Every structure is written in C-alpha cells, then in structure tokens.
Amino acid sequence: MPALSPKALEEAAEWLMRLSEGDLNDSERAEWEHWKLSSPERDRAWARAQLLQNKLGGLPPSLAMSALDRPASPERRAALGKLALLLAVMPVGWGSWKLAQNQQWTADYSTRVGERRELVLADGSRITLNTDTAIDVRFDSQQRLVHLREGEILVQTAHEATRPFLVSTRQGRMQALGTRFTVRELNARTHLAVLEGTVKVMLAENSQTAPLIVNAGQRTDFSAQTFGALGTADGNVDAWTRGMLMADKMRLADFVAELLRYRRGFVRCDPAIADLKISGAFPVSDSQRALGMLVQTYPVRVSGHLNGYWVTLSPA
Template identity: 80%
Template structure:
C-alpha cells in the first residue's frame, strides 16, 4: 500500500469533488449516466485517483459514511448544512489516515476528560480550593483533589493556572502532569502547553519545580517568574525569557512582535476549524500587532488589509491559503 503521508497535499478542489461523489454514492441514487460520469471522473487524473483512494479508505475505516454526513447527502446541493458537511468530509479526506479517528470521537461524543474545550473555544474554571484555570483551544484535562495532593492532568492543549493557598489542615502540593513530566507550583501563575513530544512551561509569577517523567536521575528544574522552558520525558530545554505576551490568549488575543508569518499562521490555525496554509514565498514576512483569536476570519482580513498577502478560501472556507498579493 502506498504511503499517503509522504505524498504531496491534494488540491482542495479535487478533495471537494471526491467528497461530493462520496456523499452522492452514499444515497445510492446515481443514475446510469451519473455512475458513468463518476467512473470517468475517477480515472481522469492521478490526483483524482488519489483523492478517491482516500475516500475508499475513509469508508472502510468508518464502516460507511458518518450518519450526520449521510443525512446531509439527501439535501439539495444549495442547502447550507449540506455544504458545511461537505467541507468537513473534504477535510477528513485531506488528513486520512490520521483524521478518521478524530471524526469517530466527535461523532460519538465520548470524551473521557473531566474538562474539554473545542477548537476555538476557551473556558475558565474555579476549582474547589479557589485556584483558577483557563483552558485554551482544543484542550482536555482531568482534576483529582484528595487528601494528599491537588492534581491536574493535562491530556492535551494548553492551560493558564493561577493557584490559591490550600485551606486543608495539611497543605497539599498543587501539581500539573503531562506525558513528559510533573510540575509543582510554588505559589504561582503559569502556562503549560503540551506540544507533540514536549511540554512548554512559562512562569508569570512565583516559581514551578519540574521533574521529568522518565529521567528521575536528573535534578528537578526550578523555573522562576519571567522564565520559560520546554522538556521531553528525558531532557530539559534551555531556560529563556518568557516574553511579554505569554498568556495573552486568555484575553482572547494573539500577540505578534515581528513574528514570521509562517509561525503566526501555525498559531492562528489552532483556533480555527480547517486548514490555513502559508505559501513559502511569504513565510518569512514579519507580522506585528494584536489579533483576535475568537474571530479568525477577522484576523485573516486584518492580515490582508495590512500586509502584501492574499487569502484564498476553498471548501466553503474550511481551507485557506495565504499567498503573495
């Protein structure tokens, strides 16, 4: 079987065509002429052949078209709900094989975490001890308070923590754990983000003690206010300055100070369903300013109005490409 991950990205228009055919076939309503048209479409170009291979893989993984999309296939082509469903299906085809599992999770609604935010959502919590936590976009965490500890398990995403003094008769440590290690708050305010195989920590007030998950021989690292670091389960990264804009997302802002456009786009994409791509020709363009993360379309409009950038949308806005103006 050929590796889909190593192939170049498919044209979003072709993905939308494949999604359209998949939805139409799920209705079993093709006439003989339409079926012949579909057969001609599949072999008309290598890209369309690749796109249809992904459609077949999606069907085999899910055991058929997801129910919400199958119902949309019955609607008229101009129906807004059907168009939105078509865009979601095209996105799944873009990320197959990894993306199908995420769709199954969304479809079933089975979330095992105590607290979770969707893409683009933020949530503020006050815990039983008075500590406050803000969850950033696409974040999941568990909370366990008992007689020995106050524990936050960050499964994925990013949080801003403001600890409160423990009122228990025997004060309990406030801990945040990720797959990479354990962080103990020392009367503090800090952010934690799990990013792939590493955890990023930035301390705004107080200090945080960090222990690695799989290397207990290394001495714990104390990260003080104004510092940041990242770490894997085995090693610590360097201590650096936290920067002025750490935690700005909690106020709904993406702050940029001469940030590379490619890096800016990667951050913005966290808050937007779909894909945002940056043409390599403008990847090094420097961007500065305050941009709202609760309205990513407005942010894209601000970029176009301020910088020599053109934003082109596909798949009903689910796929956006930034290119030179």
C-alpha cells in the same frame, strides 16, 4: 507527487457523501465512473476517499448525519468541508481526528476549537482552558491534581498548606508553589511559562534527573526524558486569555500555525512568503478578521475554497 487541489478533494468528498446516502442509479453511477477516470488527480482523490472509507467502514458519525441534509444546507456544506479536509491529510488525518474526539468525549472538562473556558476549582484555584483543550481534575486528601490531556491552560493556584497543587502531562509533573503559569503540550513536549511564583518540574521517564525550578519570568520546555534550556518568558504568553494573538516579528508560517488552532479548517501558507515577519495584535475569536488585517498591512493575498474551510495565503 504534487498535492491534490481543493477542488478535486471537494469533488471526492461529495461523491463519498452521495454514496453514503444510498445506491446510485445507473445514470449517476456512470457519472461517478466518468468523474474518476477523467483525470489522474481525480483518481488520486478518490483513492484517498476509498482509504478513509475502508478505515471507517463509512463516514465519521459526526459527519454522516449532516450528509443526509438538503444538498444546499449549511450543515451539509460544513460537513462536506470537514470531510474534504480529512481527505487532504490522509492517512494521518483520521487518527488525529479520532484521538481528538476521544479526548473531548472522555475528559472532565474540555473546549472546542475556537472556545475558551474558565473554571473555579473546589479549592478556589482558577483554570482557563484555551482552544481545543481537555483536562481531568483529581482532588483527594493527599493532592490537588490537574492532568492536561491536550491543549493549553493558564493556572492560578489557591494557597493550601496541606495538599500540593500539581499539573501533569505525558512529559512530566509540575508542582505549583503559590503560582500563576501557563502549560501547553506541543510536539511531544510540555511548554511551561511562569508568570508569578515558582514551579518545580519533574520528568515522567527520568527520575535520576533532579527537578527543575522555574521562577517567575522564566520559561522552559521538556520531554519525558530531558529538560530544555531556561529562557525569559514572553510577557504576552497569556494574551489568548484576552482573546488576542500577539505577534512580534513572527514568521508568517508560524503565525498561520498559531491562528489555525482557533479555527476549523486548513490554512496553507505559500513558501514564498513563509518567512515574512508579522507584528501586531490579532483577534483569535475572529480568524477571518485576523486574516483581513494581514491583507491590509502586508503583501499577502487570501483566497478561500471549500466554503471557507480551505484558505491559501500567497504573495499579493
């Protein structure tokens, strides 16, 4: 079945917002009924809207208040774009959105999409949080523990002889041995790159496997049961701490997936150019500028919909 167009999703989001604001009069209700029946695509888009409404019993709370703003207000337009994106990825979109919101609300420290944050912990260790990241910090007399709920961090540990410094994820636990390293959770695996020192890794659900020692200049990834292979760490793995996304013959589709971490909305890459190799340094703090750099350098055309929340990359 073909994907729904941004226009149909935006129209469905608009009607859903209008319905959430109060009862429609007879003329508006007739207009709404005509819109639903005017094309199979609009009917499918409204079915998505109904599914979302049934799951939530209304709009997500963070969008509901914006729906009450003036029709042409930037806040309402932004809420409309977010709602259309939720409709685009239903039925999994709401679950992911709800999980992300819960992580942000209950974590000790977190960052929003596009935000970076540096923390100095009680022992002098430094943690830098990348975009859309959440952590908990638990220091006691026995250990110093940072739990990565989601996202990516750069860790610079302070030396302390009596308490080990640990970073945990759902997949395992890493003990830092005088170390600077990055940790990222992605697709049910933890990705570790050691820049200085050594990290000992223990799996969460396989105590029979001996811990893996990862030295400076090495990287690995692991699930809760198994280790991946040791490899050479990318020298630019921490470029995000300087506000940059470094690409070295990276597939355009992979580049888009990375850039999307730093912006709200949806970016679609046409399969015809998905394997185009991209190289360069791109600013993650200004994703529109990064997309503009692509247009200037490569045979790529960028088109926007839904007030910039939906972007499509296609052959130029």
